Amino acid sequence: MTARVILGFGLAFLYLPLLVVMGYSFNASRLVTVWTGFSTQWYFELFADRQIMRAAGISFIVAFVSASVATVLGMAAGYALARFGPFRGRAIFAGLLAMPLVMPEVITGLALLLLFVAAQSAMPWLPGRGVGTLIIAHASLTMAYVAVIVQARVAGMARDYEEAAADLGAKPAAVFLYVTLPLIAPALVAGWLLAFVLSLDDLVIASFTSGPQSTTLPMVVFSSVRLGVSPKINALATILILVTFAMLVVAGLLSRRRSK
C-alpha cells in the first residue's frame, strides 16, 4: 500500500513541472507567475522569432539524418551481437558500443570535437564544423541506443522463419530483406524515434561539435533560459512535449498493428 502511495507521488513529481509549463504558455501576462488570462500570443511570437525558427530547422535536419544513419549502424551492430555468437572481440565490441550510453556528455562532446579538429588539421580540405560534424556526433551517440533495442528484439525472435527461407533457397541478402527486416521493423521504428528525440534534445555534444553557422534549437533555448524564464520558451516547451507524445502514440499504434 505504501509503495502505491509513493508511486502516485513519484508520477506526480514527474508530470507536475511539465503541466505547469504547458499551462503558463497560455498565460496572457509576461510576468510568468501571475495568471492574467488565456492567450495564444506567445505562440505567435515564437513563430515570428527568426533565430529560433532557423535553429529549429537545423535541429530537425540533424535529427532526421543522424537518426537514419544511427538506425542503419545500430541495426548492424545489434544484429551482430544477437546472432553472430561469441565472435572475436565480442566483449570489447559490446563494451565500446555501450560507452556513449553511460559516458558523461561533456567527455563525449570534448572527445568528438578534438577528433574533428585533428581530422581537419590532417586533411585541410575537409569542410569545417557544422551540420556534418553534428550529424556524425549524434549518430555515434545514438547508434548505441538503436543497437540495444535491435539486439533485444533479435534475441527474442526465433530463427525458424529465417532458416525456413534459407532452406527454400533464399540467398542471405533476400532472407535479410524479406524475412529479418520486416520482423525487426518495430525495433527499428522505436530505435529511429529514440535517436531522433535524443538528437533533437542534445545540448552538450552539439555545443562542442557545431560550427558558427549551425546553432541548434537546444543551444538557443539554453542561452535564453540562462537569462531567465520566458513565456516564449514556455510555448516552445509545450510544442516539443506535445510533438514527442504524439510521435510516441503513433509509433505505439504502428507497432501494435504490426504485431497483430
Place this chain on the structure above:
Amino acid sequence: MTGAGKGALTAVWLWIALVLLLPFAIVLKISFATSQLGVPPYGPPVSFSAYAALIHDNLYLNAYLSSLRTAFVATVIALLLGYPMAYAIARCSQRWRSILLLLVVLPFWTSFLIRIYAWIGLLRPTGLVNTVLESLGLIDAPLRLINTDGAVMLGIVYTYLPFMVLPLYARLEKLDPALLEAAADLGARPWRAFLKITLPLSHPGIIAGCLLVFIPAVGEFVIPELLGGPDTLMIGKVLWSEFFTNRNWPMSAAVAVILLALLIVPIMWFQSVGHREARS
C-alpha cells in the same frame, strides 16, 4: 556468419574505432600538450602542466569530490523513491503494468532541457512553489530554493528517475510470488520476507539502476548550470568553462581524462552487470 554479415560487422567496427576509440586517444594526447594562443589553442611540446595544475589547485580536487558526493546523494534518493515505484508497478495487473511503465518512461522521451527549465519556473523566488507557500501563509518571505545544491540534486533525481525504475522493475517483475507466499506460510512477517527474499533477488536491478543514475550524474553540466548557484562546484561545469571560457584545451582534456579514470570502475561494473542481466 555470411559474407554480408561479416561486411556489416566490419563496417560497425570501423565506425566504432573511428568515432569512439580514436577520440579518446586524442583527448589523452592533448591533455599532455601545451596551452597556447592560436588556432588550435594547443601546441606540440609535451608537458604535464595540466596535470600539475589539477593536483596543485584545490578547485579541481574539490570539484571532483563535490561531484561524486552530489551524484551519490542523488542516487540514494532516486533509489529510495524508485524502488517503491518499481515494486508497486510490478505488483499491478498486467494491464496496469504497461500503462504505469509507459507513464514512467514518457518523461524520458521529452526534452531534458525543457524538463530542467520547468523546475526553474517552479523554484524561482517568484516561482510557483514560493507563491503557493506564501499565499497559504506558511512562509513570509520567499525561500531560496533555486541556485542551491539541493536544487541540483532534485534535478538529477528528476531527470534520471526512469533509469532507476526500469532495471528495478525488470527484476521485480520476474520475482516468483510463490516465494513470498512460502515465507508467509513459514511465519515470516511481510517486512522480514521483503528483506530476506525480495531485496536480495532484486540486487542486480539495484546495482544497474544506481550505476545508470550515478555515472552520468557525476559529469552532469546542464543541471548544475541551470539549477545550481555560482558556488555549486561540479566537474562537468569546470570542464565546460575550461574549454569555452578559458579556451584551455589541454586543461579540459586533462579534467576529462581524470574524470574518465574515476568513472571507469563503475562503468566496467555496469557493463558486467548488464551482460549478466542480458544473459539471464
